[in-house]
Amino acid sequence: MGDAIPTAALEVKDGAPERVTPRPRGRAALAHLRRLAALLRPYRRRWALATLALVLGGAVNLAIPQTARLAIDRAMAEGDVGALDLIAGLAFGGFVLLGALTLLRHYMMSWLGHRVVADLRHRTFEHLLRFPPGFFHERKTGELTSRLTSDIEALQSSVGSELSMALRSALTAVGGLVILTFTSPGMTGVMLLVVPPLAFVAVWLGRTIRSRARAIQDLVAQANGGLEEALAGIETVQAFGAEPVESRRYRDRVLGAFRAALKVAMARGAFVGSVQIGAFGAVTLIVWLGARGVIEGTLSPGVVVEFLAYTLMVASALATLAEVWGNVQGAVGASERIFELLDEVPTIRDAPDARPLASPRGELVFDGVGFAYPARPDVPVLDDVSFRVDPGETVALVGRSGAGKSTIAALTLRFWDPAAGAVRVDGHDLRALEIESLRGAIATVAQDPVLFSGSVRENIAYGRPDATDEEVRAAARDAHIAAFVETLPDGYETMVGERGVKLSGGQRQRVAIARAILADPRILILDEATSHLDTENEALVHQALERLMAGRTTIVIAHRLSTVKAAHRIVVMDRGRVVEEGTHDGLIARDGLYARLAKSQLEE
Numbered sequence: 001m002g003d004a005i006p007t008a009a010l011e012v013k014d015g016a017p018e019r020v021t022p023r024p025r026g027r028a029a030l031a032h033l034r035r036l037a038a039l040l041r042p043y044r045r046r047w048a049l050a051t052l053a054l055v056l057g058g059a060v061n062l063a064i065p066q067t068a069r070l071a072i073d074r075a076m077a078e079g080d081v082g083a084l085d086l087i088a089g090l091a092f093g094g095f096v097l098l099g100a101l102t103l104l105r106h107y108m109m110s111w112l113g114h115r116v117v118a119d120l121r122h123r124t125f126e127h128l129l130r131f132p133p134g135f136f137h138e139r140k141t142g143e144l145t146s147r148l149t150s151d152i153e154a155l156q157s158s159v160g161s162e163l164s165m166a167l168r169s170a171l172t173a174v175g176g177l178v179i180l181t182f183t184s185p186g187m188t189g190v191m192l193l194v195v196p197p198l199a200f201v202a203v204w205l206g207r208t209i210r211s212r213a214r215a216i217q218d219l220v221a222q223a224n225g226g227l228e229e230a231l232a233g234i235e236t237v238q239a240f241g242a243e244p245v246e247s248r249r250y251r252d253r254v255l256g257a258f259r260a261a262l263k264v265a266m267a268r269g270a271f272v273g274s275v276q277i278g279a280f281g282a283v284t285l286i287v288w289l290g291a292r293g294v295i296e297g298t299l300s301p302g303v304v305v306e307f308l309a310y311t312l313m314v315a316s317a318l319a320t321l322a323e324v325w326g327n328v329q330g331a332v333g334a335s336e337r338i339f340e341l342l343d344e345v346p347t348i349r350d351a352p353d354a355r356p357l358a359s360p361r362g363e364l365v366f367d368g369v370g371f372a373y374p375a376r377p378d379v380p381v382l383d384d385v386s387f388r389v390d391p392g393e394t395v396a397l398v399g400r401s402g403a404g405k406s407t408i409a410a411l412t413l414r415f416w417d418p419a420a421g422a423v424r425v426d427g428h429d430l431r432a433l434e435i436e437s438l439r440g441a442i443a444t445v446a447q448d449p450v451l452f453s454g455s456v457r458e459n460i461a462y463g464r465p466d467a468t469d470e471e472v473r474a475a476a477r478d479a480h481i482a483a484f485v486e487t488l489p490d491g492y493e494t495m496v497g498e499r500g501v502k503l504s505g506g507q508r509q510r511v512a513i514a515r516a517i518l519a520d521p522r523i524l525i526l527d528e529a530t531s532h533l534d535t536e537n538e539a540l541v542h543q544a545l546e547r548l549m550a551g552r553t554t555i556v557i558a559h560r561l562s563t564v565k566a567a568h569r570i571v572v573m574d575r576g577r578v579v580e581e582g583t584h585d586g587l588i589a590r591d592g593l594y595a596r597l598a599k600s601q602l603e604e
Contacts, residue, residue, distance in 0.1 A: 032335040033328070036155065039116045050108035054164070057101035058171040060094050062179065065309035067091040072302035109164035117156045124148055124338060132348040132415045134374065140225030147341055150220055151334040158331035166324045169317035176314040183307050184299070187289050209267045209329040216260045216333070223253035268327075275322035286311045348414060348435070355428075356437040362391040362522035362553035363426050364412065370420030371407060381407050383576045384421070391522075394554040396564035398594060399573035405557045408573075409525045412555065413442055425523070443521035445545075449512030451500030456485050457492035459500070459511055463519035471518060479514035479544040481507065506541060513544045524554040526563075561598060570594065 040047050071087045125148060136144070180188040230237055230246045237246055290307060293299030371382040382404045389395045397405040410416055411423050414430045422429045430438060443463070451459045460475055461467045467475075472492065476482040484507060488494040500508045516524065526545065542562070558564055565584050572580035572587065572594045580592050587594040 032332050046108055050105055053101045053105040054167055060098045062175045064094050065306045069302035069306035113156050117152055121152050131346045142225030142228035143221040146221035146224040147337055151337050154334035155331050158328050162324045162327055169320040173314050173317040176310045180310050219257035272322050283311050283315050350434050354434045356434045357441055360441040360522040361426050364389040365424040368421035369418045371418050381576050385578055387571050389553055391553055392551055394567045396556040396567035396570045403573040404576045409527055442523045443516035443519045444525040445512050445516050446527045449508055451496050453498045455493045460514045462515055475514040475518040478517050478547045479510045480540045481510035509541050510544055513548055517548050524552045526556045
């Protein structure tokens with residue numbers, strides 16, 4: 001008997017990836033900032049060193065105005081040149097130390113920013129690789145690429161340099177206010193009259209910036225999606241003279257992002273401008289009050305200069321915090337899109353108690369399988385499909401287009417889960433097996449196999465990157481591609497171009513067959529692997545396939561009689577159901593659907 005089906009693996013809601021319930025908007029910004037901060041945890045030592053440099057630098061920075069007060073009220077007032085020289089030397093030494101600490105802080109924070117962004121980009125890509133193909137069918141590649149590029153890049157300065165500026169400015173503002181309070185509580189109170197209004201403006205404009213920044217990232221993603229789609233289909237675009245249409249469509253999307261960016265720029269400008277008006281207005285007020293105090297004899301000139309220096313520090317720090325906060329709100333808009341993607345859970349995933357497929361024999365059973373694609377749940381693609389493939393047996397699937405043959409292959413690889421019934425390998429329900437071990441026992445060769453832009457060797461060894469050169473060459477010989485590869489300028493190190501464009505269709509198929517041979521699967525899926533080939537290439541591919549299929553469980557999906565004739569059994573499908581099953585001669589004698597297809601479509 002097969003394993004019980006884990007209920008956790010069946011929790012699919014209309015085929016869409018499950019999402020974590022979003023937080024209330026009021027808490028979203030802090031939640032995302034906390035998640036970004038958590039990315040720094042693996043680099044605690046560097047963070048601690050950067051923080052130490054920040055604190056020491058802040059202390060030196062806050063001490064420098066004290067030298068101005070001492071120089072004015074003591075050295076200058078008393079005419080003590082020696083004291084003035086000492087104070088000047090201390091101030092110069094302080095500036096040198098501050099410069100060194102600033103360099104260390106800037107380097108460490110920049111390192112952290114770049115590293116966190118690299119980690120986040122890798123983590124996002126790794127997460128995307130766990131999703132089944134259906135996830136990518138529902139989304140434009142350009143939009144996903146945008147999240148890996150522009151969205152994450154929007155975070156880089158916020159996590160690195162802007163975080164550094166924010167911490168430095170916060171330390172300066174707090175330290176400066178404490179010193180100001182001890183220096184002159186009255187003038188400090190006057191200065192603080194502008195802080196609450198500034199805080200209100202900062203919060204209100206910050207929310208506006210965040211929401212508009214999210215809209216910009218969405219518009220950029222849409223533009224990238226359209227761009228990739230047009231370039232991927234460039235032959236169709238040019239064949240139909242649609243270049244002006246695609247150009248206008250892309251221009252409209254880019255201009256939409258431009259207009260949204262202008263609104264964000266206006267909000268940020270208003271944000272920073274209002275803070276600067278308030279902060280430097282307070283400076284003007286302090287200068288006026290301090291000058292009156294000197295005239296009235298209640299304050300010394302040194303105290304006024306000291307107070308003014310700290311006021312400028314605090315005002316500058318508040319202005320910097322305002323600018324950084326505005327930028328951070330924009331980054332939060334980007335982080336929402338990134339974490340939204342990271343929070344999606346693949347519909348096809350290992351059950352908590354999934355087990356590896358140990359020592360696979362290659363027995364494959366479809367038991368009453370029913371399936372419909374999530375995009376069209378009311379249109380069944382498979383209806384009560386049952387058949388069995390014994391270890392080492394070759395079974396050909398035959399049927400009209402749309403009969404469900406390719407869906408059989410997709411379910412075998414567990415790209416989807418059946419809505420009814422079960423698919424079993426060696427008696428185990430696929431939903432009870434670890435996906436990695438299942439797919440490690442299966443190899444596919446398609447009509448138009450996907451090659452990657454590396455070398456011939458890298459493509460052959462794609463499923464086994466640790467394979468030796470001799471193993472790669474042996475697989476190439478078995479696939480009847482070795483002689484051709486050896487004529488290439490760089491042999492097995494020759495680059496094949498994007499999607500293997502430098503190779504012919506037959507050559508790409510033989511590289512794919514070599515890849516499957518090297519993977520040494522127990523189950524082989526040939527999805528229309530000999531369609532649209534010339535006679536010479538088809539003969540070579542057939543020879544390679546015979547070598548590949550020997551001793552392996554094989555499912556052949558084909559439209560040519562020569563591909564299915566030698567199969568041990570043929571399963572005939574029509575409208576998602578198995579309508580006939582048997583050998584070629586037996587099905588021809590039965591004079592059913594297979595016989596009609598053989599006469600009209602499966603002709604050699």
